[in-house]
Amino acid sequence: MFLHKTPLVLKWIYPQLTWSKPTKExxxxxxxxxxxxPDLTEFIIATLNSFNAKGTFFCVGDNIRKHKEIAERAIEAGHSLGNHTYNHMCGWKTELDTYINNVNSCQQELEDLGVKNTLMRPPYGQISRKQISELKDRFDITMWDVLSGDFSSKITPEVCLNKSIKATRNGSIVLFHDNIKAEKNMKYALPRYLEHFSKLGYAFKTL
Ligand SMILES: [Zn+2]
Known part of the structure; x- marks a missing residue:
């Protein structure tokens, strides 16, 4: 299983990574x-737009190559794109050079879209210290402090929503998935999460 709230200890072990942006606002x-x-990203863009919310999409480079027009739609709507490697590589299982090259290939796709990107999120949240030190000058390596768990078939959409709401603080970085595995939970939780925090006066911004 997984924790909806990122444990503090991880933030102490990896202070060079961004976990949240604490603020009173x-x-x-x-x-x-x-x-x-297709479809899922479009659903997310439409949902965000209907709440006047902005979000950040950590894109797989190969998916940008395949669905360029969808990435362009996100940019046009004022959302941000970040680097999630070209082939969704697991840092802990990948040699340094291969990993960096894969990040660079994704970055090239973003550049081709005209995006001046400095955001990177390691797939599975798994990245080695060597990979961090190689990338940290070029990228803000961005993790999360709220894991919706939308990808898990073991939780119901209601649990996904309620635990995400409970784990949220001002300045939280919240992780949902633009992925078929997460479709059922995400499609339920995202609009309701936005509604809940919009009513409380929250703004949703890009990183
Ligand atoms: Zn991923």
Missing amino acids: KVLYLTFDDGPI
């Missing part, structure tokens, strides 16, 4: 990993 940072893909 009512601001939240929604992030969506693994797209862009």
Whole structure:
């Protein structure tokens, strides 16, 4: 299983990574990993737009190549794109050079879209110290402090929503997935999460 709230100890072990943006203001940072893909990314963009919310999409480079027009739609709507490697690589299982090259290939796709990107999120949240030190000058390596768990078939959409709401603080970075595996939970939780925090006066911004 997984924790909806990132344990503090991880933030102490990896202080060079961004886990949240603590603030007194009512601001939240929604992030969506693994797209862009047809239908689901479009659903997310439409949902965000209907709440006047902005979000950040950590894109898989190969998905940008396949679905460029969807990535462009996200940019046009004022959302941000970040780097999630070209092939959704697991840092802990990948040699340094291969990993960095894969990040660079994704970055090239983003550049081709005209995005001047400095955001990177390691797939599975797994990245080695060597990979961090190689990337940290070029990228803000961005993790999360609220894991919606939308990808898990073991939780119901209601649990996904309620635990995400409970784990949220001002300045939280919240992780949803732009991925078929997460579709059922995400499609239920995202609009209700936005509604809940909009009513409380929160703004949703890009990273
Ligand atoms: Zn991912």
